[in-house]
Amino acid sequence: MKAHLPSALLFLALIALWEAWCRLAGVPALILPPPSAILTTLWSEMASGRLWPHLAVTASEMALGLGFGAVVGLGVGILLAEVPALSRLLRPYVLASQLVPKLALGPLFIIWFGFGMTPTVVITALICFFPLMENTVTGLGEVDPARRELFRMLGAGRVQTLLRLKLPAALPFIMTGLRVAVVLSLVGAVVGEFIGGRTGLGASIIAAQSVMDSSLMFALFIVITLLGMLLYEAVRALERCVLRRFPKG
Numbered sequence: 001m002k003a004h005l006p007s008a009l010l011f012l013a014l015i016a017l018w019e020a021w022c023r024l025a026g027v028p029a030l031i032l033p034p035p036s037a038i039l040t041t042l043w044s045e046m047a048s049g050r051l052w053p054h055l056a057v058t059a060s061e062m063a064l065g066l067g068f069g070a071v072v073g074l075g076v077g078i079l080l081a082e083v084p085a086l087s088r089l090l091r092p093y094v095l096a097s098q099l100v101p102k103l104a105l106g107p108l109f110i111i112w113f114g115f116g117m118t119p120t121v122v123i124t125a126l127i128c129f130f131p132l133m134e135n136t137v138t139g140l141g142e143v144d145p146a147r148r149e150l151f152r153m154l155g156a157g158r159v160q161t162l163l164r165l166k167l168p169a170a171l172p173f174i175m176t177g178l179r180v181a182v183v184l185s186l187v188g189a190v191v192g193e194f195i196g197g198r199t200g201l202g203a204s205i206i207a208a209q210s211v212m213d214s215s216l217m218f219a220l221f222i223v224i225t226l227l228g229m230l231l232y233e234a235v236r237a238l239e240r241c242v243l244r245r246f247p248k249g
Helices: 002-024 035-048 051-082 084-099 102-113 117-141 145-153 158-196 201-210 214-245
Strands: none
Touching (some): 002 035, 035 051, 051 201, 084 117, 102 117, 117 158, 158 214, 201 214
């Protein structure tokens, strides 16, 4: 608790300075609303129930996109790490697919999948795919050669070596990739909603922009930030549990 006290005090000081500057300098609320106005708007959105359906949609898109992206990324990472010839063949194409901005693919996904959750989930999955794949390949390649040789001498097959040695050893890398993917899943969900979403926090930001409601936009930024921090901390807790279960990898 004490470790977080300086950060909390700095945050409160910055909020107080922001509030004072807006009021004393007469900054128009359209340009920069004071924190008090933002919190009032946030409370109004929560109390009226308008916020919760949009929050549920964005959280669902994040969960689905992260789930699909993580599973495919982990599977492809294992496949590329275990079959070097396939890795040499496919890695350039995988890398090329990640260099195309997902925002540019949004209109194409809308043509293919229509409006709604599906294109946003696809964008989120594509964004989450690469960190899991890359970290899995890296982690599986970092296994101690001496331990690998010991497994070979004991007659362990390829699948046994993968499940009992390589994957446990690669867990720190995989969990780091998952932490990165969680943050990117929120980015993917909100960006996807910017393009073609009709509901969700990203779509709500676009709607607030259309009526020039800066307080609502800032309130939605707060919700998005808190959602991301909550999920990130949940993955960190999962990481600690997993690494305690396999302390030596």
